[in-house]
Amino acid sequence: MDPIAAMWDELTVRAVAIVDKHNYFSHLPKICVPKPCPAEDPLADIETFDGPGPWDRTLLDVEVENPLAGVAEGEPPRKKVIIFSGNDYLNLSSHPAVRKATAKAALAYGMGPRASSMISGHTNYHRLLEDTLAELTKKEACVITTTGFAANNAFLAALGSIASLTCVGKRPAKHEKIAIFSDGLNHASIIDGLRLVVAHQEADVFVYRHNDMKQLDELLSKCQVEKKVVYTDSLFSMEGDFAPLLELVELRKKHGFLFVIDDAHTTLVCGKNGGGIAEVYGVEDQVDICIGTLSKAPGCLGGFIACSKKWERLIRGRGRPYIFTTACPLPVVAACYAAVTVAKKEEWRRQAMWSRVREFSALTNYPASSPIISLVVGTEEAALNASKHMLECGFHVTAIRTPAVPPNACRLRVTLTAAHTTEDIRRLVAALSHCIPALQQGASDQASAKL
Numbered sequence: 009m010d011p012i013a014a015m016w017d018e019l020t021v022r023a024v025a026i027v028d029k030h031n032y033f034s035h036l037p038k039i040c041v042p043k044p045c046p047a048e049d050p051l052a053d054i055e056t057f058d059g060p061g062p063w064d065r066t067l068l069d070v071e072v073e074n075p076l077a078g079v080a081e082g083e084p085p086r087k088k089v090i091i092f093s094g095n096d097y098l099n100l101s102s103h104p105a106v107r108k109a110t111a112k113a114a115l116a117y118g119m120g121p122r123a124s125s126m127i128s129g130h131t132n133y134h135r136l137l138e139d140t141l142a143e144l145t146k147k148e149a150c151v152i153t154t155t156g157f158a159a160n161n162a163f164l165a166a167l168g169s170i171a172s173l174t175c176v177g178k179r180p181a182k183h184e185k186i187a188i189f190s191d192g193l194n195h196a197s198i199i200d201g202l203r204l205v206v207a208h209q210e211a212d213v214f215v216y217r218h219n220d221m222k223q224l225d226e227l228l229s230k231c232q233v234e235k236k237v238v239y240t241d242s243l244f245s246m247e248g249d250f251a252p253l254l255e256l257v258e259l260r261k262k263h264g265f266l267f268v269i270d271d272a273h274t275t276l277v278c279g280k281n282g283g284g285i286a287e288v289y290g291v292e293d294q295v296d297i298c299i300g301t302l303s304k305a306p307g308c309l310g311g312f313i314a315c316s317k318k319w320e321r322l323i324r325g326r327g328r329p330y331i332f333t334t335a336c337p338l339p340v341v342a343a344c345y346a347a348v349t350v351a352k353k354e355e356w357r358r359q360a361m362w363s364r365v366r367e368f369s370a371l372t373n374y375p376a377s378s379p380i381i382s383l384v385v386g387t388e389e390a391a392l393n394a395s396k397h398m399l400e401c402g403f404h405v406t407a408i409r410t411p412a413v414p415p416n417a418c419r420l421r422v423t424l425t426a427a428h429t430t431e432d433i434r435r436l437v438a439a440l441s442h443c444i445p446a447l448q449q450g451a452s453d454q455a456s457a458k459l
């Protein structure tokens with residue numbers, strides 16, 4: 009086994025031994041809900057398709073309340089728009105298999121057992137989804153949580169507990185603490201989890217400049233603490249850029265840290281099988297903990313922490329946002345399972361989504377590297393005006409403002425999906441070029457190149 013993973017596994021074993029001194033885990037129930045007949049089985053016959061169907065546009069072609077209705081004459085109460093603002097990158101939320109699994113599970117079980125996972129909320133369906141996600145991310149085990157937000161919080165609570173459970177005194181001494189290095193643009197759920205471990209005096213946190221590997225290397229070199237962790241989003245939700253994964257893997261070899269990624273925006277989106285960013289580079293074994301969400305490309309709701317079996321036990325034993333909350337409803341779990349199964353088989357969805365990304369780049373001078381396109385306009389007013397203009401042109405594109413981004417870096421965040429068409433992108437770019445100064449030149453250059 010890789011020596012870094014081995015050191016952390018040994019620490020988790022020591023921590024779990026303390027958590028589990030009363031054999032807490034062996035008394036946990038393993039709930040198996042009644043098996044329905046084949047026709048009513050939520051997971052039987054997960055149907056897949058060779059290409060898009062009308063169901064894919066259900067949640068793209070919508071209407072919004074018209075702000076001008078009743079203000080200007082002749083304005084209709086609602087306006088048709090195309091959504092370019094969601095995170096349903098593969099349009100799985102409206103896939104027939106996802107709809108059927110949800111409906112069948114609801115009919116068979118209602119919401120499922122309403123209790124914490126550690127009481128009686130965790131069923132054979134939850135276990136099946138966990139095993140499927142572990143296989144997808146090439147990890148031994150997986151813990152599902154009610155949201156991606158809770159997944160980051162639960163992992164950090166468990167990580168921090170290593171310091172407090174294994175320290176000699178009441179509180180970890182300086183050298184017993186964990187040193188966590190976190191990218192400056194990490195998601196709010198990571199930041200909040202870090203605030204808690206700092207408040208509990210379990211870790212010292214070092215925030216490095218966004219994607220600045222030189223600064224990270226320097227901070228790691230200076231740090232005398234043995235238990236080091238690097239934590240980063242793999243695809244940044246507001247910037248649309250990727251963490252430099254291979255450089256991080258090199259730094260892991262040099263400094264021996266536990267490497268944690270938040271794969272919220274790359275699960276099912278990146279990699280041949282949708283295994284996320286680590287699958288793209290074939291470095292799954294170099295990523296110790298892979299955290300994800302089931303609410304973006306999987307199109308459902310929930311979060312997960314894919315990890316080793318030893319980490320799994322510690323998270324179940326000390327991940328408070330996992331322990332002290334009710335387990336995911338069964339129809340949602342069945343929907344997630346169907347979505348992951350479909351995404352693995354319908355590879356064309358990923359290909360279609362990436363084609364749209366390339367088309368957007370080709371029509372503009374914006375080098376899009378992901379389905380998240382972040383068009384910074386500056387002030388809040390400029391972003392709101394740009395969003396209003398897009399709505400008038402028939403596109404729902406949200407203005408992103410504080411606290412999601414700094415006040416002077418407000419922006420339009422455009423997201424592309426598999427079910428958008430080439431024509432949608434062409435029309436979107438034409439509308440954007442009237443409100444995003446940076447796109448104006450590129451769009452007209454591309455247009456004249458085509459003439």
Ligand SMILES: Cc1ncc(COP(=O)(O)O)c(C=O)c1O
Pocket residue numbers: 155156157158160195197241243245270272273301302303304310311
């Ligand atoms: C990088 C990242 N991590 C975690 C989350 C939280 O996921 P969820 O919406 O499932 O709580 C999000 C979503 O907003 C995100 O963008």
